[in-house]
Amino acid sequence: MSSIALLVVGLSAFATGYLFYSKFIAERIYRLDPDFRTPAHEFEDGVDFMPTNRHILFGHHFTSVAGAAPIVGPAIAVIWGWLPAFVWVVFGTIFAGAVHDFAVLWVSTRHKAQSIGTLADEIVGGRARVLFLLIIFFLLLLVNAVFAVVIANLFMANPGAVVPVWGSLVVAVIVGFLIYRTKAGILWPSVGALAVLYLMIWMGQYVPFEFPDLFGFAPTQAQLAAGDAQAAAAAAATDGVRAGWVITLFVYGFFASVLPVWVLLQPRDYVNSHQLFVALGIIFLGILITNPEVIAPAINHDLPADAPNWFPLLFVTIACGAISGFHGLVASGTSSKQIDKETDARYVGYGGALGEGIVAVTAILATTAGFAVFVGLDGWHAHYGTWASATAGATTAFVQGVGILAQGVGIPQQVAVIFAAVVLISFAATTMDTGVRLQRYIITELGVQYRVKFAQNRWIATFIAVACCAALALGIDRGAGGMRLWALFGTTNQLTAGLSLLIVTLFLLRLRRPIWVTMVPMIFILFMTTWAMVENLMRYWTDSEPLLIAVGAAIFVLEIWLIFEAVLAFRRAMEERNQTAAKQAA
Amino acid sequence: MNPPSQNSAGQGPGKWWRKARRRLRAAREIYEGIFFAPYRDQIYREYRDRRDLFLMMSFADLTGVPNPVSFYTLELYPELIEQFHQWHLRLGLEHAPEGGFRCC
Numbered sequence: 001m002s003s004i005a006l007l008v009v010g011l012s013a014f015a016t017g018y019l020f021y022s023k024f025i026a027e028r029i030y031r032l033d034p035d036f037r038t039p040a041h042e043f044e045d046g047v048d049f050m051p052t053n054r055h056i057l058f059g060h061h062f063t064s065v066a067g068a069a070p071i072v073g074p075a076i077a078v079i080w081g082w083l084p085a086f087v088w089v090v091f092g093t094i095f096a097g098a099v100h101d102f103a104v105l106w107v108s109t110r111h112k113a114q115s116i117g118t119l120a121d122e123i124v125g126g127r128a129r130v131l132f133l134l135i136i137f138f139l140l141l142l143v144n145a146v147f148a149v150v151i152a153n154l155f156m157a158n159p160g161a162v163v164p165v166w167g168s169l170v171v172a173v174i175v176g177f178l179i180y181r182t183k184a185g186i187l188w189p190s191v192g193a194l195a196v197l198y199l200m201i202w203m204g205q206y207v208p209f210e211f212p213d214l215f216g217f218a219p220t221q222a223q224l225a226a227g228d229a230q231a232a233a234a235a236a237a238t239d240g241v242r243a244g245w246v247i248t249l250f251v252y253g254f255f256a257s258v259l260p261v262w263v264l265l266q267p268r269d270y271v272n273s274h275q276l277f278v279a280l281g282i283i284f285l286g287i288l289i290t291n292p293e294v295i296a297p298a299i300n301h302d303l304p305a306d307a308p309n310w311f312p313l314l315f316v317t318i319a320c321g322a323i324s325g326f327h328g329l330v331a332s333g334t335s336s337k338q339i340d341k342e343t344d345a346r347y348v349g350y351g352g353a354l355g356e357g358i359v360a361v362t363a364i365l366a367t368t369a370g371f372a373v374f375v376g377l378d379g380w381h382a383h384y385g386t387w388a389s390a391t392a393g394a395t396t397a398f399v400q401g402v403g404i405l406a407q408g409v410g411i412p413q414q415v416a417v418i419f420a421a422v423v424l425i426s427f428a429a430t431t432m433d434t435g436v437r438l439q440r441y442i443i444t445e446l447g448v449q450y451r452v453k454f455a456q457n458r459w460i461a462t463f464i465a466v467a468c469c470a471a472l473a474l475g476i477d478r479g480a481g482g483m484r485l486w487a488l489f490g491t492t493n494q495l496t497a498g499l500s501l502l503i504v505t506l507f508l509l510r511l512r513r514p515i516w517v518t519m520v521p522m523i524f525i526l527f528m529t530t531w532a533m534v535e536n537l538m539r540y541w542t543d544s545e546p547l548l549i550a551v552g553a554a555i556f557v558l559e560i561w562l563i564f565e566a567v568l569a570f571r572r573a574m575e576e577r578n579q580t581a582a583k584q585a586a
Numbered sequence: 587m588n589p590p591s592q593n594s595a596g597q598g599p600g601k602w603w604r605k606a607r608r609r610l611r612a613a614r615e616i617y618e619g620i621f622f623a624p625y626r627d628q629i630y631r632e633y634r635d636r637r638d639l640f641l642m643m644s645f646a647d648l649t650g651v652p653n654p655v656s657f658y659t660l661e662l663y664p665e666l667i668e669q670f671h672q673w674h675l676r677l678g679l680e681h682a683p684e685g686g687f688r689c690c
Contacts, residue, residue, distance in 0.1 A: 047630045056619030064624060179621070186618045260632050266625045273620065338623060 001294040003287050003369040006082075010090055010361040014354045017094035022102065022350040026343070029508070029517050030106050036342040039113035043337075049113070052338040054347055060338075061352040063273040064330045065101075068427040069493075070321030070356050072150060074363040075394035076486065077317045079384045080310035081299040082368040088314055089364065092322030093357030096521035100497050102349035103504040103518055104328040108336035109345060110507075115332045116500055123503045124569050131565065135495050135558055137442055138551070139326070142489040144253070144435040144469035147428040149482030150395060152245035154425050156238070157396045159208030160414070161421035164200040168271065168426060169264065171196050176267035193271050194278075197422075204418045211248075213240035217478060239478040246479055249432070250470045254462055257437040265433055272426045276359075279402070279423045282416075283362045286370070286405025295377050296368035300384075307387040308535060315528040316490035321360030323525060325496020327353060332500075363398055370401030391483035395424055439465035475547045484548060487536055492555055494529045495562060498522055502566050509573045526566070530559055641666065641673045648683040 026032045043049040052060075077085040104116065111119055117136075120128035155162055171193045178189040217240050219232035226232070256264055320326065331349055339345060372380040383397060384390045399420040406416030440462045447455025454460050473482050501522035508515045533556045540548040644659040644666070646652070653659065663670070671689055674682050682689035 048627045050626065052623055053616060053619060055616045056623050059616065059620035060623045063620070186621050187614065261625050261628045262632070266621070266629070269624065270621050334624065334627070337627075 001298070002291055003294050003365050004291045006086065006294055006369075007284075007287055007361065007365060010086070011358070013090045013094065014357055017098065018350060018354055021094060022098065022346050025099065025102065025350075025517055026346045029513055030103070030345075031513075032106070032343045032345060034341050034343045036109075038109055038339050038342055039336065040338050040340060043112070049337050051340040054340060054344040057335060057338055057340075057344065057348050058351060059273070061330060061335050061348050062355045063269070063276060064334075065320075065324070065327045065352055066276060066356045066359050066427075067320070067431050068147065068150065068424055069319065069324070069326075069431070070360040071363040071398055071424060071427075072394055072486070073318040073321050073490065074360045075367045075398045076391050076483075077310075077314055078296060078364060078367050078397075079300060079307060079387070079390040080303070080314060081297045082294055082364055083298040084310050084314050085318060085364050086361070088318055089322050089357055089360045092315075092318070093353060093360075096525065097321075097323035097327070097357065097497075098350040098353035099517055099521060100323055100325075100501055100504075101327045101331055101353040102345060104500050105331040105336055105339065105345045105349035106342070107504050107507050108332035109339055109342055113332070113336040116328050116496075116503070119332065119503050120499060123506050124499075124565060128499070128565055128569075131558065131561055132496075132499060133442070135325075135492060135499065135562075136329075137439075138555055138558070139489070139492040139496060140435050140439045140442070140465075141469055141472060142485055142492055142551075144432055144439065144465075145473040146482065146485045146489050147432045147435070148246045148249045148253075148469065148473045149242075149479060149485070151249055151425050151428050151432070152242045152479065153392055153483075154395050154399070154421050154428075155211070155245050156241060158399065158418060158421035159210045160204035160418040161425060162204070162209035163207050164197060164204045164418065164422045165425050165429070167200045168197055168422070169268070171200075172264055172268035172271055175271065176262055176264065179267070180262055190270065190274060193267075194274055197271065197275075198419075201419050201422055202415055204422075205414050211241050211244050213237045214244045215240035217243075220477070222477075235480075239480055242479045243474055246470060246473050246482075249429075250436075250466045250473075252429075253432050253436040253469075254466045256433045257440060257465075258458060258462055265430070265437075268426070268433075269430055272423075272430055275423050275426060279420070280359065280362065282406050282409055282411070282419075283366060283402060286402075286408040287365060290405065290408030292369040292373045292404065294365070294369045294372070296372040296380050302381060304384070304386045304390075307390070308539065312528040312531040313487065313535065315525065316487050316494060316532045318360065319490035319493040321356060321363070323494065323497050323521065324356075325493050325498070325500060327356075328496060328500040366401030366405060367394070367397040370404040371397040372401075374400055374404045388481075388483075391486060392480075394483075395421075399424065436462065436465050436469070439469070472547070472551070476545060481545070484545075485551075487532065488548075488551060488555060491529045491533055491536075491559070494525045495555070495559060498526045498529070498562055498566075501525075502562070502569065506569055506573055509570075509577065512577075522566075526559070526563060530556075530563070533559055637669060638673055638676065641669065645670070 038051070040049050040051040044051065074085050074089060077088075107119065108114060108116075111122065114122070117129055117132045120132045155165075175189045175193045178184040179186055217236045219229075219236040223232040223235045226235075259265070315322075335348060339348065371383075375383060383393055399417055402420035403413045403417035406419065407413045411419070440458065443461040443464050444456050444458065447453070447461065455464065472485065473479060476482055476484055501518045505515050505518045505522060508518065533552065537549065537552050537556060540552055642649070643653075644662055645656075647656050667689065670682070674689070
């Protein structure tokens, strides 16, 4: 299969979805009204509420939702073959993910730009708000833990990326300073930042940095059982290096999340946005010029013995990139306060999710064409030889794949590999910064609610957030099994989306509009995630992993709670509807 | 007489150039907007918190805390009067605290 053909199929499907399906939803289901007075106009204050140009809003929305997750998920999921991953990304985005983002943006716009938590309280009921807070708590916990492991693995596999990544922090601080303190405008500091960053990426190959093993762990029983004593000692040393990276990253996350946003987070996010577009451009050009064959199997019949079934695990492995509840937080948190016209919701919400779907498709191509061509079919099967190596090595497959595609554009492969690693690490790190910051807000809020004084202190709240996440990241086989959290992260992300879809469906029911557009995806993802969680829990039980069992069981309880709330809310809504109909008939 | 790049009907390279410049400006506005839009509210809040702290330090004596440099900070009052009003509203005081200022 030619990768250009696969890319064209994906892009055509997305274009068709946007032109026809989203138009149908906008006109027939949501019935968007260009004259509706949006919250940005109604409550305009120049700060939170401000009518914003739709292209700006699209850029903001897309760069907020697109990150490392739509790359890592598909890069793991291709273990089942490229076809299931591709089909789920394309159809999931068109019929579930983009519909979800579009819907949340619209419902929030129709409710004074309220966030999902407040909407849950108002439309579903008081308990749903508590449920929402708990889901978000677990989502952030898992995001921070799993992304710390992702970054640590990337640093260990790509020592050349260390200098450019940490150097980019200094560049971001300088950009922020130039923009705010010297009023140098945005264009030239950004161009300069990118130039310096790419220079550092080029230099990275000459100054690789390998973290020393500070812990000197003794080999575990499993490591001793797996190979000879030398291999076990090497594996234990790797654990020590990973633990060192994870702790360093959380120390960084601690300080990054208490700094004012304009100092680091904002300029860093902005530099990353450029990186995203440059990376996508290079991948597209690389595919068009080299057109590598997708030699990885369409459906992998030589699955490793420890790999779970693709049905239903695929649907939680690829969360972002198909459907993600996190997008709803962005849509209802900031985008709905800035939307100029209600009709813009289609372009911003549906279009932004399609953008993320495109990122996921490029991740599939980079791993099943670029990387597979580089290592050969046998090498590909060896890389995806076990479920553990597939999850831990997914990012390496993507990074190497982008390296091959970039070589086609004329960039030396070694430089391109560092570039791809830097892009992926930067995305994951920005998500971590934001995640720790949000986790701190939640802990402070809980402190206020339950009158726990020390939890209201920003430093202590941040420390609690960071310590919980670090304990989770290092708690599973000293961090070596950290990527096992990925499925739980996907599940929690889907649960958030399920709650949002429930809110939208109930709102549509109240308006007496067709509900299948949001109800079918809601039932689908709740069914798949519940099934996946049962399988996961059974697996964790067999592997005797107490931490995974505890976190998994908590998420499973939330899942059952959500289904329970959904059933109750539907019954209530249907009764109300019938009563109104009876009154009208009388 | 019209400049050579522009004919009487407003057609030609002059119009094309103006259109291109307009589009370029619009593109630049979008580019800059993407930097500011996501963080506008958070940055404003941080700015406001710092400004509130500054006002609190400048006019501490109005809240009963002795301010050793009030003689000097009083000079800032004409510059800060508009912010002063917003500040005491945020403090929860409908009217300006007693202290001889004519605010509201």
